[in-house]
Amino acid sequence: MALIDTYSTPLDAKAAEHLLRRTMFGATRKDIAQLTGQTAVAAVQTLLADQPEPDAPIDPLTGQQWVTAAYDGTVEGQRYQSLRGWWVGQMVTQPISIREKMVLFWQNHFVSTRSTVGDTRYMYKQNVLLRQYALGNVKAFTKDITTDPAMLRYLNGNSNRVGAAQENYGRELQELFTIGKGAEIAPGNYTTYTEDDVRTAARVLTGWTDTAATITSTFTPNRHDTTDKIFSAAYSGTVIKGRTGADGVKELDDLLDMIFKQPDTAKNLCREFYRWFINYDITPDIEQNFIVPLADVLRSNNYEMKPVLTKMLTSQHFFDQNLRGCIIKTPLDLVVGTMRQLQVAPPDYKTQPSQYLYAMESLRNTAGQLQQDIMEQPNVAGWAAYYQEPSYYQMWINTATLPNRVSFANTVLNGINVNVGGMNYKTFVFDSVEYAKLFTNPEDPVKLIENFCEHFFAVDLIQAQKDRLLTDVLLPGLPSFEWTVEWNDYIKNSTNANKKSLIKIKLDNLIRYMIGLAEFQVY
């Protein structure tokens, strides 16, 4: 049984939830039910189906779209709130689809940050590009992102011109975006490319600028280096013939042809997919028997995303019991995922757009404090959890972030207050009693805890832990039949707020405690 072989067992509820958690943000009861009993291939087909593009965001104060309006420093701040709230809103309200996880992946792969780019309209335009190619062709995507106006600003491609080559993009294109850096076998020689290749690639890329008025990029032939570009032995001494005039842009195609022809490019990308969806630890066995065959799928399909994602997400290895729960939740998985898992309803975007955007922005802010801020990666390599050896996912957890992760339970239980036009509104109101009713036999405390545990944790708790949840947390000092008595009493008087409150306090305590367990932090 090879790692890469297709997982053919129909998905049970746990496997379905595993697939949903890894490819989306949290899993709802309804989505789990929908995928349970399907084959992995069928379920992944649903996840990979194309989705309609969302409407552009609106300004929460004016209700107007702003994405093609002129730059205006006085409203730039609220535009940025609008964009971030809009994006987190796509995550919170996602249908069964892998798209939002892929859009986030690509934003962390082709990093550009708002603080460097300095114009939210650019970031929106780039986000549209990320969405367009989220499940598309990586090579075509790389071509378009190279001349994307926000990227031209972020990695200074807009100041890269003949005679004054600016090598920032030429370096990251190779080190981070495509082929990746191999072992340094001689000074300045990283196996897959060399320092000279960085300088040479920068010369290929000369000539581009961005225009703020139209949020577009322009190729200016007289800024382009028209001499021949000779690459190192790492690229078999490839020569990109210098081109003149408007033809200068075609050198970018030549450059990407050269880079994407290298098997290392496909392998490097597949390792990134692996660390995003499966596990950080790429052993020699995983490299040989999983990454290499995946990379073959990627290359033989001319760098199309859907075949490689299908192969990976329907594999035996993806569903391996040993890897369940081995990823530490990213801050967005924690924040958005918990809201979705608990099925806390956000404000309605159509009728309450300002409340909606501000509430989403609040979730964004929480994830940012936990060190995952969308469009504000600490540097061009993206979030350290995906590359920093040997810690990887553990980079998310430290004595400063863990207390904040645990106290997020209070946000869940108290709701999110937003202020619109001087008025306070409570949004994302969670009702733990209604939530408990989504499970069978909520009147039976043992079953209730059993069911909660299965849905809250990607790993199995031992019986002693479950017993403690019952005797120390849900019903401290009480025999368990008292729960059944109280619950049934509430059901008989379901409009009695006091009776409901008795139940709710106990359930809130249970949920707060469960979110505080280390086991809740993995998925």
Next chain:
Amino acid sequence: MERRDFIRGAAALALPLSLNGYTAKALGLSPMMESLGEISTATDRILVIVQLSGGNDGINTVIPLDQYSTYMALRANIAIPQDKVLKLNAATGLHPAMTGMKSLYDSGRLVVVQGVTYPSPNQSHFRGTDIWMSGSGFNQYVNTGWAARYLDSQFPNYPVGYPNASMPDPLAIQISAVPSLLLRETQGPLGINLSNPDDFYNLVSGIKAGNTDPLPNNAAGKQIAYIRQIQEQSQQYAKGIKAAADKAKNMATYPARGQNTLADQLAIVARLIAGGLKTRVYVVSMGGFDTHANQVNAADKTQGAHATLLGRLSDAITVFQNDLKLLNVDKRVLGMTFSEFGRRVASNGASGTDHGTAAPQFVFGSLVQPGIIGANSSLTDLTSGNLKMVNDFRDVYGSILKQWFQVNTKEYSNVFSRDMISLPIIQGSATTDVATPSAPSVTGLDVSVRNYPNPCSTATTIEYNLPNAGNVSLRVFDMEGRQVAATQEQFQSAGTYNIPISVENFTDGAYVYRLQTERGVLSGKMLVAR
């Protein structure tokens, strides 16, 4: 293989010291070296490490006035006008935004270490940062921080048995929510992270610690164990940190909160130190130094993005230093800056600078041996447009370990399996070089170095043989750790080399020469006598 084994193994390979009886005798077993073992470790001294993320442009920070016309020719669009430079001496000056650090220099509280990097420097932010934090060579991949290895030598087995009566506080504190490799050891982080001592206490009171439930028997178990460990640490240290923070108030006036992030962080550090925390190492940082474009204002090149950064750095360090003095703890605290690399000598067309190599490091404190260590890097003798090394960063770290923390050779060898040239950083310290005395003997390697004649009067020849091709440099130091002669670092094929060294300008006495090869450093001692 455990990571600890990896670094030791790698370093052992890199250190053929014991191969050659001559070098081992010269340094490793000298009475001077032995006596280091007698000195007890200083336990009340504190090191504050200031990280400048992005690669600071050293040439516009510490400006080589002695090569000003070359400087102007290579970076006219960003050059600081000569008359605006804050002169430290005839050859060297600081960026005009650094008035505070100029006053620290004038009052004997600042050291400038020139041209710091390592052989074959790496120009990737990530790899460069890893190298600086781990204290490794360019081709060693080390997953522990040098500061963590130092702490590990002082507090073995941490976290087992900690906190305890002799060390009730965290070994290290980083004022950031982003943990640094500097403080990571094989068994996990040796320090704790916090953004603010008050919030820290309030937040951790909600955490459940002491969980001893069995772990899931799959890959998730490792991650859950790690999270439980962090829960435990937060709980254990929160009270002590809060008590220390409550006990002391800053006495100097810092910039308003939020105006200067480095000053904000250092204000917390000063409070915790003055409040009596026994924490040995603090880590703070500021970012923004990756100045590829528009690092100066075209109209006034003393202003702009880089000037703002250096102004904040200088203001923050100065107010911190003054605060420590007012709090009467300044003699216990040493600070050090570092950045993952300097920047290219020639500016680019975007009024910025691309990734480079060597750059100055600053060391500050009331007990430093003030001055400038090493000459300005040459702006004309370059490697691919980049500065050559004047000082190795591991010699800066090593000198601090030895002179400030007074580690013995055994403790030193827990941090670096590499011999060291001592730089004069701390007042009144004997600047003796450290060789790792117990490097396991490695067979099959036959790098060797010697000089003849020895003693010598006008000239000597340093002879070495290389079993393999690689990058090589040769440097000669006096016993104060000052470099007195050097060859260019260059790629050499296998073979025997004879390098003539003129010693006519050397004063009589002992000198140490160091051959840096890809397998590590070989050292020898020579005598000039007339």
